[in-house]
Amino acid sequence: MGLAVNVLERLRTAFGAVTPEGGDADAFKSAVRATNDPKFGDYQANGCMALAKSLKINPRVLASQVADAVDLEPLAGPPEIAGPGFLNVRLHDAWMARSLADLLGASFPGIVPPAQPRTVVIDFSSPNVAKPMHVGHIRSTVIGNSLARIFKALGHHVIRDNHLGDWGSQFGMILWGWKNARDEAAFAADPVAELARLYRLAQDRIKTGDQSVEVAARVETAKLHAGDAENRALWNQFMPHCLQALRKIYDRLGVRFDVELGESFYDPMLASVVEDVSARGIAEESEGAIVVFTAETSAPFIIRKRDGAFNYGTTDLATIKYRAATWNPQQILYVVDHRQGDHFRQLFAVARRWGYDQVDLEHVAFGTILGADRRPFKTREGDAVGLESLLDEAVSEARKVVDANSPDLDQEARARVAEVVGLGAIKYADLSQNRLSDYVFDWQKMLAMNGNTATYLQYAYARIQSIFSKGEIDPRTLRKQPPELVLNHPAERGLGVRILRLPEVLELAAAELKPNILTDYLFDLANAFSTFFEECPVLKAESTSRRDSRLAICDLTAQTLKFGLELLGIEVIDRM
RNA sequence: GCACCCGUAGCUCAAUUGGAUAGAGCAUCGGUCUACGGAACCGAAGGUUACUGGUUCGAAUCCAGUCGGGUGUACCA
Incomplete structure (x- = not known):
């Protein structure tokens, strides 16, 4: 088993074990987190202050007791007390070096499979089949796809379901x-x-x-x-x-989807759903329709219309029943525009009353895409912008940059690069932001290829590959016999700390259902690499041992970038 | 009317859910090219986190109110 497993988790376990008398171990553990400023070390435990308040004792005294009691070896020495009662942890360089070598040798990406994997159904994309996809579909598709990959990477059982209209x-x-x-x-x-x-x-x-x-x-x-x-x-x-x-x-x-069970699939089940819900006294008749009144909204949840037809509420209930019976998931995620918030709150309430109160139903909502005029995004002709033309536009923009920057690549290679870079730009623009508020669609921002963009990450990856090809070194030979790592330079250490954080970042992104946690991390990693690249010669390092150490850091950075981008549904290329 | 969401730098957005001096990108200004890719790096400037009050060691975050915006609100999905 590898050494480099979820650093945050290990520190939390260590702190949890020395939770002071009268404190809640879970709360105490969860107050351990990565620092946001390197001058406070690598991680910090913030639980002493809140606890001291409830115990009515001096937080610094409590912090010093915890600092004396906690054993963070071999990851780190005793924590330092700072401010009103923070405990700052700095990882041992030697431990980091060993862990990184271990990652390189065998255990990348360092994720420990969960003791009890969860089954998660992710309902995303779900377009109406009758009309071409437009920009409005991209958020659900791209975010859902990324969440699916993240959950899968963490070792959970994922069912991607395209609930077609x-x-x-x-x-x-x-x-x-x-x-x-x-x-x-x-x-x-x-x-x-x-x-x-x-x-x-x-x-x-x-x-x-x-x-x-x-x-x-x-x-x-x-x-x-x-x-x-x-x-x-x-x-x-x-x-x-x-x-x-x-x-x-x-x-x-x-x-890709594991299943594409559209509304038509559930049609034969709808009558019995209404019957069952009615028989249990959950639904009632109102104004000729069969409805369920819920506390969530003033309007009722309609499961059979006055004319006898069923609607999407009925279908959604049937879908929950089918999914529960078929996969018995712990969690069902609906990656759908926030405007359907009321519908889902009602749906979930009805489902719970119907007996589905064990499964965690979640509406992963996102904002509407707006045009520069702050109205829902449309072309001049008033149509929604087609998804295909958006993708084409991105690829052709990328092609211009490739043509200008890489005349040495042949036509075919340039076309390939343009596709990967262009699509990456679009996906990243969406994934790097996951707020509920609507957001303004901006061609310039979507197609941007500098700053916090997929291109920047792809570029960092390509530069690393370039080092290996220039040095005529195959990273796989490095991985077979990991060299000893040295982290003397701040840029080397900065990269090392970040690489080790990958598993905890993925856990966080999955828990929060926010791919932008992953994009932030990758951008930060690429940024750290750029600094390293400027300051630390690799092929011309002062010694061969230093060179090998830096090559190892480069390869781990590249692997992390590639792996992380894959989880966002974004590809990398060796030359661009 | 009622419900939900939102208001952070000129613009687009972050902020590990109550933690230390609120951070990035773009745009602006100034620097860095004889080392591995300048699609880069380093730096500067830019803020009363809409407003007012409250809770406490500590608030963009929690509570109350005010202002402003968005969305939904009985048979479309």
Whole structure:
């Protein structure tokens, strides 16, 4: 077993073991964290001050008792007392050096599999199949994909589920369009574009107040659900085209799903869901509909409409039941726009009353993408910007930079670099920010290739590869026989501390459901590497032992960058 | 009206959930090129964390109120 396992966890265990009388060990442990300023050491334990307050004793006295009692060896010596009662921990350089060598030799990335892996269902992307994906879909897709990879990397069992919108009223609109305004030649040439046109047509008519279309579309939806032969046949005809179009985008983005169980899959279960919920007295009739009143909102949660049709609330309940029965997950994450917050609060409340009170249901909400005018992001023509054209734009911007900077690469290599850099820029722009507030879409920021961007991380990776190729060294030989590491220079030590933090950062990102914790970490790591690169010659180090030590640090940095970027769904290239 | 979310540097965003002097990127200004990739590095400037009060060793974070913005609010998803 490796030495370098979750440093934070080990320090917490050590401090937890010496929790003073009258204190809560869990609270005391969780007050141990990485410092935000290196002058306070590498980690700090902040639990003494809060505890001293409740025990009504002097915090510094308490801190000194803890400092005397705690045994942090071999990671670190006794902590230092500072300020009102902080305990600052500085890792032993020698221990770090051994741990890093061990990481390099065998145990990278240093993650210890959990004693009890959790099963986590992640519901993300979930587009309507009837229309092309637009920028609004990118957040759910990219964030969900990243969370899935992070959980998996930590050793949990992950089910990625694309809950396709393949059965709702948007399909009724398409059916109406097909029957009233289809262009068969256009459909033959590009089925998805024609379906999208029909959808938009129906939507425009409804939006401009044409009630006849609204009613007609609803009728088509109802007929589809009721098993109407013609509508079912059309559904079967359209679906493969829709799915193929989605597949193309997912392939390009590197996104995979374990299951793609859309709304249509749950259709046969809906009637019995309503029956069961009603029989248990959870649902009741109101204004002709079957609804559940919850404390969460004033409006009820509708599970059967007045006209007898089911809606997405019904589907979502059926989905919870199916997921529970099929995978028995501990956690289900819904990576969905924050505007559906009320819906999920109601859904979760109903599900708990229905008996699903063991599974942790979480709405991983995110803000809406806005244009520069602070309105939902649209093109000049008023359409949402297509996802595909956004990706193309990013790749072509990246291509310009590659052409300017790397004339020595051949066409094919440049195209490859542009794709990796361009897509990376888009994904990173989204992942590096995970606030609930809406955010302003900014081409310049999305396509930026300096500063805190994926390009910066990819560039750091490529520079490291360049060192190895220039020195004609294969990092794998280094990994077979790890050299002794030296961390005398602050830049070397700074990199070492960061590399060892990877497992705890991933734990934190998973616990908080925030990929931006990972992007912040990687940017900080790349930054530390750039400093190191300026200040510490590698190939021309003062001695071969120093050179080997630095090569080891370089390789670990590169591995960490690559691994971390992979968890964000972003690739690296050796030359760019 | 009610509910939820938000308000941090000129702009876009962080801040390990109550910790030490609130940090990055962009933009601005000034420096660094005879070492491994300048898509870089170092530095400067920029703040009453919307406002007022409260809680305590300690508040951007918690509580109350005020102002401003967003979203949702019975049969779309």
